[in-house]
Amino acid sequence: MAKKNKVKKIKKKSKVKKKIKVIKKKSPEKVKKFKQSQSTKEKTPLTKTYKPDEKIEIKKIKKQATEKRIYDVKDFVVYPKHGVGKITAVEKATIGQIEIQFYKIFIEKEKLTLTVPINQQSNLRPISSINQINKCVAILKSKPKIKRTMWSRRAQEYDQKINSGKIYELAEVVKDLNKNTDIIADQSYSERQLFEKAYERLKSEFEAVLKINSDDVKKKMDKALGRNQNPLETA
Numbered sequence: 001m002a003k004k005n006k007v008k009k010i011k012k013k014s015k016v017k018k019k020i021k022v023i024k025k026k027s028p029e030k031v032k033k034f035k036q037s038q039s040t041k042e043k044t045p046l047t048k049t050y051k052p053d054e055k056i057e058i059k060k061i062k063k064q065a066t067e068k069r070i071y072d073v074k075d076f077v078v079y080p081k082h083g084v085g086k087i088t089a090v091e092k093a094t095i096g097q098i099e100i101q102f103y104k105i106f107i108e109k110e111k112l113t114l115t116v117p118i119n120q121q122s123n124l125r126p127i128s129s130i131n132q133i134n135k136c137v138a139i140l141k142s143k144p145k146i147k148r149t150m151w152s153r154r155a156q157e158y159d160q161k162i163n164s165g166k167i168y169e170l171a172e173v174v175k176d177l178n179k180n181t182d183i184i185a186d187q188s189y190s191e192r193q194l195f196e197k198a199y200e201r202l203k204s205e206f207e208a209v210l211k212i213n214s215d216d217v218k219k220k221m222d223k224a225l226g227r228n229q230n231p232l233e234t235a
Helices: 002-067 130-141 151-162 167-177 189-210 214-225
Strands: 076-079 083-095 098-107 112-117
Touching (some): 076 098, 083 189, 130 167, 130 189, 151 167, 167 189, 167 214, 189 214
Antiparallel strands (some): 076 083, 083 098, 098 112
C-alpha cells in the first residue's frame, strides 16, 4: 500500500511541471501581440486629432485678414449706429501693459467723436463706390413696398435697417417712407422721425462719395424720390 501512494504523488508533480512549461511557451507570443495592439492604437488617434486643429488655424487667419483693414487719416468710414464719419487721428495707448492702437472718428452730423480699436473694427466699413450710389438712386426711383403689418413691427424693421450700416437697406427705408411731399401733416411723428434719420444718413454718404455740397445732394435725392412739390406753391 505504501508503494501505491508514492506513485500517485509522482504523477501529480509531473502534471504541475507540464503546466508550467506550457505557460512559459505561450507568454512571449501574448506579449508581442499586446505590444502590437498598443502601437496601432497609439498611431490612429494622432491622425484624427491633427485634422480639426488645422481647420481652426485656417479660420483664424481668414478672420484676421478681414479685421486688419488699414485706414488713413482723413478717410471717410461708416459706423452703422452713427453714420458717416471722418478719421481724424490714429493714436496709441497702453492699457494694462498692452499697447493698443485705435482710430479717432468724428461724426459731423451728431458732433460726436468715437474711439475704435484697430483690432475691433469689424463694425466699420469704407464708404460706398459711385456704382453703389447710382444703384441707390435707382432704388429711390422705384415704387415703395406697401406692407399691411402693424406699424410698431414695421418701425422696428426700419430701425434695424437704418442701424445695419448697409446702404441699400438705408435707401429702401427712404423709398418706403417717402410721401412725395414736405408737408408734415402727411406723415405721423414716428414715420417722420425714421424718414429723416434714414434720409440724413443716406445724404451724408452721398456727399462723401460724390464730393458735392449738401444742397446739390438734396436736389439729386429729391428728384429721384419725386419730392418736387413745394408747400408754398400748392397753397
